[in-house]
Amino acid sequence: MATPAESVPLTTDNPLVIAGTSYHSRLLVGTGKYKDNEETRQAIEASGAQIITVAIRRSNIGQNPDEPNLLDVIPVDKYTLLPNTAGCYTVEDAVRTCRLARELLDGHKLVKLEVLGDEKTLFPDVTATIEAAEILVKDGFDVMVYTNDDPLIAKRLDDIGCAAVMPLAAPIGSGLGIRNPYNILTIIENANVPILVDAGVGTASDAAIAMELGCDGILMNTAIAAAKNPVLMASAMKKATEAGREAYLAGRMPKKRFASASSPVDGLFF
Amino acid sequence: MNITVNGENRSLDPEASLGQLLEMLGLNGKRIAVEVNRDIVPRSDYEHFKLSENDTIEIVNAIGGG
Numbered sequence: 001m002a003t004p005a006e007s008v009p010l011t012t013d014n015p016l017v018i019a020g021t022s023y024h025s026r027l028l029v030g031t032g033k034y035k036d037n038e039e040t041r042q043a044i045e046a047s048g049a050q051i052i053t054v055a056i057r058r059s060n061i062g063q064n065p066d067e068p069n070l071l072d073v074i075p076v077d078k079y080t081l082l083p084n085t086a087g088c089y090t091v092e093d094a095v096r097t098c099r100l101a102r103e104l105l106d107g108h109k110l111v112k113l114e115v116l117g118d119e120k121t122l123f124p125d126v127t128a129t130i131e132a133a134e135i136l137v138k139d140g141f142d143v144m145v146y147t148n149d150d151p152l153i154a155k156r157l158d159d160i161g162c163a164a165v166m167p168l169a170a171p172i173g174s175g176l177g178i179r180n181p182y183n184i185l186t187i188i189e190n191a192n193v194p195i196l197v198d199a200g201v202g203t204a205s206d207a208a209i210a211m212e213l214g215c216d217g218i219l220m221n222t223a224i225a226a227a228k229n230p231v232l233m234a235s236a237m238k239k240a241t242e243a244g245r246e247a248y249l250a251g252r253m254p255k256k257r258f259a260s261a262s263s264p265v266d267g268l269f270f
Numbered sequence: 271m272n273i274t275v276n277g278e279n280r281s282l283d284p285e286a287s288l289g290q291l292l293e294m295l296g297l298n299g300k301r302i303a304v305e306v307n308r309d310i311v312p313r314s315d316y317e318h319f320k321l322s323e324n325d326t327i328e329i330v331n332a333i334g335g336g
Contacts, residue, residue: 030336040334055335058276058328059302061295070333071301086335096308100330103310104303172336199336221336 013249016217018051018194019110019142019163021080025050026211027241028082028196030221031070034230041073043224046234053082053112053219056101081105082144084112089125091115091132098136110163111136112198112219114146122172122199126153130160137161146198149179151186158193165193166219169210170200173222177206181213188214204233204240211244212252271323288319291327302331 015022029049034040044052052074060067074081083101088094098111115132117125124147136143142163147153149167157165167187170176177200178184188195194216201207201220210218218241227233271284275291282291288311292298304311305328311319321327 031334032336034334053336054332056303056330057333057335059297059300059331061276061278061297061329069301069331081332083332084335099310100303100305100328101332103312104301104330104332219336 013245016194018144023050023080025238025241026217026245027207027238028053028217028219029224029234029237030084030219031074032221033225037068037070037073039230040070042231043234044074044079046231046238047224048238049079051080051082051110051219053084053221055086056083056097056104076105080110081108082110082112083108085114085132087116088114089116089128091128091135094128094132095135095139098141099139102141109140110142110144112144112146112166113162124148124168126150129153130156133157133160133162144196149183149187151183151190154187154195155190158191163193164196164216165191166196166198168199169197169206170202172199173226174200175202175223175226176200177202178209178213181209184210184215185213201237204236207237207240208244208247211241212247214248217241271321273321273323273325273327275327276329282321286321287317288315288321288327289317291321292316292329295329297329300331302329304329 015024016026025048027047027049028051029047030053031040085094085097088097094115113132115125115128117123126148133143133145137160144164144166145157145162146166147157154165154167169178196217196219197210197215198219201223207218224230224234271282273280273282306325
């Protein structure tokens, strides 16, 4: 009886290295918009993500004393937390939020910087983003910075000393997929630090496309949390991220306009 | 004395410490960060940090977000 071929690893990929720490997962996930903490926990587990974003907000001061704590389901000894500056529209608010996050997480230096410019699109205010990134890098933070898909701005942020540059695929929460793959490709080609697509991914194929372009990783939240079955989508995103990465490493075949037979023409008997 | 905590007015005994306020709010030992008048107060200073009339206090924690 035939035995199935043993599964052997085909290639050993390098880990994703951010600010000197290695991660085997190239999928980073957020914790917003879930039904409850249990669903958040299950989705994170299914995604295989090791870096998890959180937001910093006012604590409950007695209005709801039994409110569950998010950090109970994402323990700081198991995951790398990535506090974000979501909701910040000024340099001052973003820097202040990062400093509070550092105190909250006992000196933790890794932050996700986003300085927003407009409520309708949630596009980044890139000049404010650059200014905030300069302040935070000087202050010793490891800054993963959300930005537009503009190669020149991405390079500036790289040169400032950000730990990772994270261009959007499409507006935050839009699920529109990668709207400008050639810009993302240019950003990747110019980069000295990891490039992660952050925001705009809608479904698994979008994640695969981002990774096939050569992104070092992907950060997403709504694509998982707003799926009908978030835990299943988290699993799909894990596989798509891995599949896209493998396809990138494998090197795709060239595209041709016309057909090329897969079976040999020699030896035809008719 | 009167202080503002997370945008709400609260009354406290004069000379109360930040640690006492946090205990009153049930936040002792919770993973939070605190600013008094925009300056971060390290966790190790809570007990000894004396609050003053009209102080503005922000207490934050981590919640779900992308």
